[in-house]
Amino acid sequence: MNQALLNLHDVGHAYGLKSVLDGIDLSLEAGQVLALVGPSGCGKTTLLHLCAGLLNCQSGRLDNHFVRPAVMFQQPRLLPWKTTRDNIALGLKAAGIPRRERLANAERIGAAVGLDRLALAQFPHLLSGGMQSRAALARALVLEPDLLLMDEPFSALDIGLKAQLHRLLLDEQAARSLAVLMITHDLMEAVRLADTVLVMAAEPGRIVHRFDLNIPARQRDDALVHQTTAELLQNATVRASFGLSAAGAGDCPHRPSMLSPGMASFGAPANQAAPAQRKGFGC
Amino acid sequence: MNLLRAWLKGLPAYLWSGWGAISSLLLLMAGWESLNGLYGDLILPTPGSTFATLYQLIEAGSAWPELAVTARRALSGLALAIAAGSVLGMTAGVSMTAAMMSRPLVTVLLGTPPIAWLVLAMLWFGSSDGTPVFTVFIACFPVIFMGALQGTRTLDHQLKDMASVFRLPAHMKLFDLYLPHVFSYLFPAWITALGTSWKVVVMAELLASSDGVGAALAVSRSHLDTSTTLAWICAVVGILLAVEYLLLEPIKREVERWRQLG
Structure with a gap:
């Protein structure tokens, strides 16, 4: 097994007196896809911001040895005064890549996520929500990151687009052994993409269940995903963390x-x- | 260079859209003319005679030198205020503490009437150029400072987080993140300050200088020459309108193109 490059040991976080994360242990290897699922308000986003270095670690230990992390936020967060193409190339510009080269890269990755030349030349507020999400994904992927942190990245997309971007993400992930830490409240998305699913519970946010999937993500078909999601939902701990009644659907034969x-x-x-x-x- | 080309390209269409503005100005002239009918030539000469006087002033060669002196003073004060106000305002906007500390100070500056600054400036600088330039600077500075402060403080923190995640270096944060946003607050402040600078410089010259439009106004007032007075006022206002609508407004349209397309 590879050595874990992102390690969290007993990490906690509090906003004022309110503890939002407590005793989080987590490790992520190169090329591994880890999904964090949990109810709204369980501290998922805080955890992601800690990993992205946007928040300082208050207690516990956090070691991040990934070299080129990229983040895809819950909202697209595109700069409204830059065209979509310039937005996608933003990280490359920050890295000092020459203009011609970074725009060519932006166009290539833009085409891969399904943005045509017209969309790339427009300002982001003229694009639909789905196109903005795709631009945000392109902006992260164009950096060829070794770690991709994603915060409910596909929640604004319809199922067709979602499936298309899932495939794109998995292709990129496999091609360059990209490590992904993704947050979602969609269990099925987690089961479809992740090697490991961690279930969180709220107040304070903590990891209550771990679920490893042995079949590689690209070989999973719809039936398997549905079945596994259903199995996961039968689990008493998972049900409790989402606030579902303890009596699972399983009691109706x-x-x-x-x-x-x-x-x-x-x-x-x-x-x-x-x-x-x-x-x-x-x- | 791009900006210049875009400015030239957009100019004809923009000028064409100026017919509405011209018609409202002509309505103002009509009202002026009718007031002349009510009160007579001594109180309010007709627009025709006013512009004839202005033409004579230009022909005689006395208009441009005075206007140039006034413009030099107004623009140097304005340039100082724009430089200091924009830089200090943005710096203060980045830090919460600086923003909170500077706000009351700026309110004090805004609340002090320009005429009070003028009296102080006359004591400090005498009848030199320093008096009008300082008065213009101190009248324009707080307006620009507040614009820059507000603009910097209102930048979405989500975009700031995004910028630090994508490791934008300091100069990119300034030019790609802060300035495009701050500009939409800063530019209206600059235009307000431009208007203020013209008003204040004429007032300062009237009381403290021996040349410039303000001094010429003082002379024409002492001769009870209303049409020359109005001619000078028209010259000053005309130049202000030209600078604002021919220079600043087209630049603003070009820089804020992303906003208008929505």
């Missing part, structure tokens, strides 16, 4: 598909239950 009753009432007019249900759909 014979379970019809969620879609079938409604479909039946439309598809089979002779059904005796239909009139009552139709009232519900009448408006």
Whole structure:
């Protein structure tokens, strides 16, 4: 096994007297994808900001030996006075790459995330939310980082785009053994992308469950992802951390598909239950 | 260079859009003319005779030298205020402590009437150029300082975090992060200060100098020559309008293009 390049040992953080993180132990190796899932307000973003160096570590120890970290924030955070192309090239400009070269790189990665030349020439506020997210991903990937920190990166995208960017991310990740620490509250996204899923609970934020996935992310199909997500949701600790009732869906042995009753009432007019249900759909 | 080219390219379309402004100015002339009908030539001469007097002043060669002297004083005071106010305001905006400490001081400066500064300046600088230049500087400085301070303080902290994560060096933080944002606060402040500088310089010259438009106004007042007085006022206001609408406004449009496209 590789040596872990990002190590957190017993890290805690407090805003004033309110403790938001407590006893976080975590390690991340090169090329590993780690997903942190948890309810809103459990300190995920604080943890990510600690790893990104935006917050100082108050207690515990944090060692980050990655050389070129990049961050994709929850909001796109593009500079409104720069064109999308210049925004994507921002990190390259900071690294002192000559103008021609950095713009060519920005165009290449922009095309890879599905931004055409017109979109690249426009100012960010003229782009849709999804396009802004893609520009933010491109701005992070163009740096060829060895560590990518992502804070609910794909939450503004529709499922088609989400799947497209998942594939792009996994390709980049595999090609350059990129380590990814991603925050999400979408369990299925975590199961789809991550090698390890860490479940957090709130008040104070702490890691309560660890889940390793053995099949490489690029070989997982939809069925496997759905099944694994469902299994993960059966876990009592995971349910408790999200505030779901302890009685899992598993206590109902014979379970019809969620879609079938409604479909039946439309598809089979002779059904005796239909009139009552139709009232519900009448408006 | 790009800015100059864009300025020249945008000029015709921009001038064409000036017809609305010209028509409202002509309405003002019409009102002026009708007031002349009410009060007579001694109180308010017609716009026609005013501009004729102005033309005579220019023909006689006395207008441009006086205007040049006034412009030199106003612009040197303004340039000093822009330099000091923008730099100090942005510096103060970066630090919370400096911002909190400087605010009351600036309020004091804003609240002190320019005429009070003028009296002090006359005591300090006598009848030299220093008096109008200092008065203009002190009247314009707080306006620009506050603009720069507000602009720097209102920069989104999310963008600041982004800049530090992407390791932007100091000069990029200044030119790519702070200045484009601060500019939209700074530029209106500069334009306000430009107007203030012209008003204040004429006042200072009227009381403290022996040349410049202000001094010429003092002479025409003592001769009860209303049309010459109005001619000088029109000259000063005309130059102010020209500088603001022909020079500053097109520059602002070009620099803030990203905002207008929304």
